[in-house]
Amino acid sequence: MTSTDSPPTGGSKPPTGAEQPPPGAQSPPTAPTRARSPVAIAVTIALAAAVAATQSTLALSILRGALVLALVPCALIDLERRIIPNRITGPAAAVALVLGLALDPSHEPRRLLWAVLAGGFLLLAALASPAGMGMGDVKLLAVIGLFLGPPVVVALLLALLGSSVFAVVIATRRGVRRARRTALPFGPFLAGAALLAAVVGDPLLHSYLTAH
Numbered sequence: 001m002t003s004t005d006s007p008p009t010g011g012s013k014p015p016t017g018a019e020q021p022p023p024g025a026q027s028p029p030t031a032p033t034r035a036r037s038p039v040a041i042a043v044t045i046a047l048a049a050a051v052a053a054t055q056s057t058l059a060l061s062i063l064r065g066a067l068v069l070a071l072v073p074c075a076l077i078d079l080e081r082r083i084i085p086n087r088i089t090g091p092a093a094a095v096a097l098v099l100g101l102a103l104d105p106s107h108e109p110r111r112l113l114w115a116v117l118a119g120g121f122l123l124l125a126a127l128a129s130p131a132g133m134g135m136g137d138v139k140l141l142a143v144i145g146l147f148l149g150p151p152v153v154v155a156l157l158l159a160l161l162g163s164s165v166f167a168v169v170i171a172t173r174r175g176v177r178r179a180r181r182t183a184l185p186f187g188p189f190l191a192g193a194a195l196l197a198a199v200v201g202d203p204l205l206h207s208y209l210t211a212h
Helices: 038-053 058-081 086-103 105-128 135-148 152-174 176-180 187-211
Strands: none
Touching (some): 038 187, 058 086, 058 187, 105 152, 135 152, 135 187
16 A cells, blocks of 8 residues: 655656656646546535535534545545645645634644544554555545544544455455555545544544443
8 A cells, every 4th residue: 555745666666867758848747637627626525515514513514524625636646646745735734723723723632632643653554664655644644633633543444444355355356466566555545434534433433432
């Protein structure tokens, strides 16, 4: 599961020298066409509105609706380019802080704490296995924590579960050896899990805590 802030290393890295674009040549687009397509934009707005409509307060509606606006492009870009770009996660983090302080300042320290805890956990995984986890994943999860607060735990668990199930399916169909060589972008799993956590994360955590 590779998702970084720079082009992948190893055999997939483009060679330098003759294959570099000549001076004056038009640079490739900085964002994939799929992420900028009208369909993707419409789906993103619809998902943001749907998530916002399920929240119990205006502050949560704005925070979690805004999160969706970052999640969908991150997922699409990671699928196409194996990158979660800083140009999305950086501004998204700033927006989360501004909205949190303006709309729900009493809970902002808790959101900051959970962002650090969740991002720190994934950072350890990235340091232990750089080929399987990228810093882009770490930053995206921290951003999710800034918007969600405690439900980021639900998002992380669902993302890990989803990616594990997907890896097992690939191993079953292609064999374990080929599955190990298959790079799975983790960003889409994080994005999908965060969408679910934004809707059901609070009730799940409440049920768990009251049961224990």
